[in-house]
Amino acid sequence: MKAKVLFLSLSISFGFIACDSDEDTTAPIIEHVHGSEEVAVGDDFEVDADFSDNEELGQAKFDIHDIFDGHDHGKVASSWSETRTVELSGQDAEAEETFTVPANATAGPYHVVVQCTDAAGNSAEFKEFDFWVTSAEAPQYTVSSPMDDQDYDVNDVVSFTGSVDDMSGIEEVFVRVFEDEGDHDGHDHDDEGEHDHEPVYEEEIEAGGATSFDLVNLTPITLDASMFDEDHADFVIEISAIDNDGHISRYEIHGHMH
Numbered sequence: 166m167k168a169k170v171l172f173l174s175l176s177i178s179f180g181f182i183a184c185d186s187d188e189d190t191t192a193p194i195i196e197h198v199h200g201s202e203e204v205a206v207g208d209d210f211e212v213d214a215d216f217s218d219n220e221e222l223g224q225a226k227f228d229i230h231d232i233f234d235g236h237d238h239g240k241v242a243s244s245w246s247e248t249r250t251v252e253l254s255g256q257d258a259e260a261e262e263t264f265t266v267p268a269n270a271t272a273g274p275y276h277v278v279v280q281c282t283d284a285a286g287n288s289a290e291f292k293e294f295d296f297w298v299t300s301a302e303a304p305q306y307t308v309s310s311p312m313d314d315q316d317y318d319v320n321d322v323v324s325f326t327g328s329v330d331d332m333s334g335i336e337e338v339f340v341r342v343f344e345d346e347g348d349h350d351g352h353d354h355d356d357e358g359e360h361d362h363e364p365v366y367e368e369e370i371e372a373g374g375a376t377s378f379d380l381v382n383l384t385p386i387t388l389d390a391s392m393f394d395e396d397h398a399d400f401v402i403e404i405s406a407i408d409n410d411g412h413i414s415r416y417e418i419h420g421h422m423h
Contacts (some may be wrong), residue, residue, distance in 0.1 A: 189285035193218035198279050198292045206300045207268040213261045214279050214292070221284035222253035225260050228278040231271065232295065233413065244411075245270040245298065253281070272300035273413030303412035304331040306404065308380065317422045319396050321388050325380035325404075334374035334409040340383055342366035342392070345399040345419065365392045365400075374409055388422050398422050 196215035204210040216222055231244040245267055251260050275296055281289040308327035317323070329338055341364040366386060372378045383404075390396040400422065405415040 189220050189283070190287065191219045191283075192287040193222055193281050193283040193289040195279055195281050195289050195292045198277070198294060200277060200294060200296060203297045203299055204266055206266050206270050206272065206298060208266055210264045210266055210296070211261065212264070212277055212279070213259065216253055216258045216260070216281050216289070218256055218283040220256065222255060222258050223282045223284045223286070225251045225253055225258075226280040227251070227260075227262055227264075228280070229264065230276055230278075232274045232276045233271075233411075243267075243269055243271060244273075245275065266298055270298055270300075271411050271413075272298050272303035273407075273411075297415065299414065300412055302333070302408075302410065303414035304329050304335055304406040304408050305414070306330075306416040308404070308416060308418070311402065311418050311420065313418050315418075315420050317388050317420055319388060319390050319422060321422075323386040323388065323402065323420070325383040325385070327380040329372075329378040329380065329404070329406045330376065331406070331408040331412075332376055333412075334376055335372040335378050336374065336407045336409055338370045338372055338378050338383070339403075339405045340366075340368045340386075341403045341405070342386065343401045343403065344393055345401050364403075372406070378406070380404070390422075393422070396422075 194217045196217055199213040201210065212227060214225065216225060227249045229248070230246040233244065247264055249262060249264075251262065253260070275298055276293060277296065278291055278293045280291045306327065306329055308325075310326040311323050329335060343362065343364050346362070368384055370382060386402075393400070398421075400420050402418040402420065403415055404418075405413060407413045
């Protein structure tokens with residue numbers, strides 16, 4: 166009798182061990198995230214994402230919010246934020262989500278964070294990317310120099326001609342230079358957005374609420390090889406401005422240093 170009880174106890178113990186070993190601890194994977202780099206206020210913004218799991222998917226979460234870097238927005242417009250949870254099933258799934266940008270949303274840079282859990286509660290490594298909301302109410306650019314897609318020699322000087330205009334008044338104007346590390350068409354983002362690295366040059370100028378800012382007031386940029394740690398590079402000059410209503414817009418110029 167004791168032998169039977171011992172055998173039953175061991176069987177139950179092994180049963181619990183087997184159940185524990187069958188527990189799903191493998192995290193799901195967010196394979197790809199697709200989205201546009203720009204969307205106008207009032208328009209639809211589509212985000213597609215592919216998910217996979219070894220057993221059973223659970224939920225996906227899409228979180229949209231601004232990345233205005235502490236600027237005081239919302240004076241007339243209001244920053245847009247939205248969170249959406251989507252149920253998933255099976256081992257592979259695709260979520261195609263359409264968001265409508267509010268007509269009064271503040272123009273500027275925004276961020277999408279995509280998260281995923283499986284049916285067992287395991288969390289995937291999140292994916293994220295940046296995009297811009299545009300508006301006719303945001304600062305507008307007229308740039309005659311530098312021209313886009315221009316070739317430069319080392320130590321050439323880039324000067325600016327043109328203007329930034331905004332009827333509500335311009336608070337600040339920024340110039341940043343980024344090394345262009347690849348093709349960014351805005352349709353397939355596996356991590357960060359277009360400029361996911363630090364600028365090699367930046368300048369910030371107070372515009373004092375003027376309705377027009379002359380770009381000649383920007384400091385000419387000398388294309389020193391030390392900016393890029395080499396004597397040839399593709400780069401992007403980004404001019405951006407914030408107006409008194411909180412809108413941010415940008416203008417990009419691509420260049421090549423040889």
